[in-house]
Amino acid sequence: xxxxxxxxxxxxxxxxxxxxxxxxxxxxxxxxxxxxxxxxxxxxxxxxxxxxxxxxxxxxxxxxxxxxxxxxxxxxxxxxxxxxxxxxxxxxxxxxxxxxxxxxxxxxxxxxxxxxxxxxxxxxxxxxxxxxxxxxxxxxxxxxxxxxxxxxxxxxxxxxxxxxxxxxxxxxxxxxxxxxxxxxxxxxxxxxxxxxxxxxxxxxxxxxxxxxxxxxxxxxxxxxxxxxxxxxxxxxxxxxxxxxxxxxxxxxxxxxxxxxxxxxxxxxxxxxxxxxxxxxxxxxxxxxxxxxxxxxxxxxxxxxxxxxxxxxxxxxx
Ligand code: MN
Ligand code: MN
Numbered sequence: 001x002x003x004x005x006x007x008x009x010x011x012x013x014x015x016x017x018x019x020x021x022x023x024x025x026x027x028x029x030x031x032x033x034x035x036x037x038x039x040x041x042x043x044x045x046x047x048x049x050x051x052x053x054x055x056x057x058x059x060x061x062x063x064x065x066x067x068x069x070x071x072x073x074x075x076x077x078x079x080x081x082x083x084x085x086x087x088x089x090x091x092x093x094x095x096x097x098x099x100x101x102x103x104x105x106x107x108x109x110x111x112x113x114x115x116x117x118x119x120x121x122x123x124x125x126x127x128x129x130x131x132x133x134x135x136x137x138x139x140x141x142x143x144x145x146x147x148x149x150x151x152x153x154x155x156x157x158x159x160x161x162x163x164x165x166x167x168x169x170x171x172x173x174x175x176x177x178x179x180x181x182x183x184x185x186x187x188x189x190x191x192x193x194x195x196x197x198x199x200x201x202x203x204x205x206x207x208x209x210x211x212x213x214x215x216x217x218x219x220x221x222x223x224x225x226x227x228x229x230x231x232x233x234x235x236x237x238x239x240x241x242x243x244x245x246x247x248x249x250x251x252x253x254x255x256x257x258x259x260x261x262x263x264x265x266x267x268x269x270x271x272x273x274x275x276x277x278x279x280x281x282x283x284x285x286x287x288x289x290x291x292x293x294x295x296x297x298x299x300x301x302x303x304x305x306x307x308x309x310x311x312x313x314x315x316x317x
Contacts (some may be wrong), residue, residue, distance in 0.1 A: 031278035039274025089151035103134035
């Protein structure tokens with residue numbers, strides 16, 4: 001069954017709590033956003049630990065407890081979620097995906113002293129402050145995962161539109177801080193995967209078509225060689241860990257537990273895997289204990305933004 005965005009906008013006002021009464025693509029879009037926040041909050045506890053350190057200190061890490069090197073409260077999220085929310089707010093407020101308002105939103109986000117911030121994000125936002133140019137210079141060094149971790153609002157805003165809209169919209173958001181071919185390829189792959197799962201596509205087809213295309217264009221992304229443990233912030237490492245966990249598991253919970261226990265940049269692998277798993281498995285698949293644990297304000301912002309971006313939102317790029 002297909003619902004038009006216009007119909008949703010008229011009949012389904014933003015709700016405080018998501019229910020499975022939503023049409024499937026909206027249910028999955030909300031689940032993707034909640035999955036992003038849950039993976040971020042879960043993974044942050046073990047960010048920069050090795051799998052061995054996790055085993056010795058915690059055993060199997062499977063609960064949202066806060067702590068970690070950032071000394072977070074249980075349920076607190078990090079830049080992966082808050083930059084996504086800043087991007088989504090900018091898209092909704094400006095009615096489109098435009099580099100300048102996005103750069104301004106990211107700059108305001110940085111001024112508000114986020115708990116963590118990537119080096120590439122900081123450096124290129126400082127440059128934006130000086131130059132007013134929202135597009136960073138292309139750099140082969142800026143292949144971190146900082147643009148890939150925040151693609152979800154673009155995937156939702158461009159859902160149902162021609163693929164080129166997603167590509168252009170992603171350039172606008174990604175190049176504010178990461179102007180890099182590997183980052184772009186990773187971002188686009190993640191966006192199309194989320195959109196495929198929102199449309200209910202089979203994961204085997206999604207893997208073959210989207211991830212297969214990524215690996216044939218950039219063989220460095222191949223993820224069938226060896227177990228990617230302790231993934232760094234390099235977008236290739238990050239996606240290899242995510243794909244290994246995501247395609248080797250069959251539930252939201254197993255996917256997230258598998259990926260965060262690899263350690264390394266675990267809040268970001270958790271966030272990206274949570275986004276994909278939410279989109280694939282839907283709201284009912286998310287463990288209630290994790291939903292309850294996530295900061296309530298963040299949770300309702302994620303739900304409201306997913307609804308707004310998917311519901312009758314007319315977009316200019
Ligand atoms: Mn983070
Ligand atoms: Mn991280």
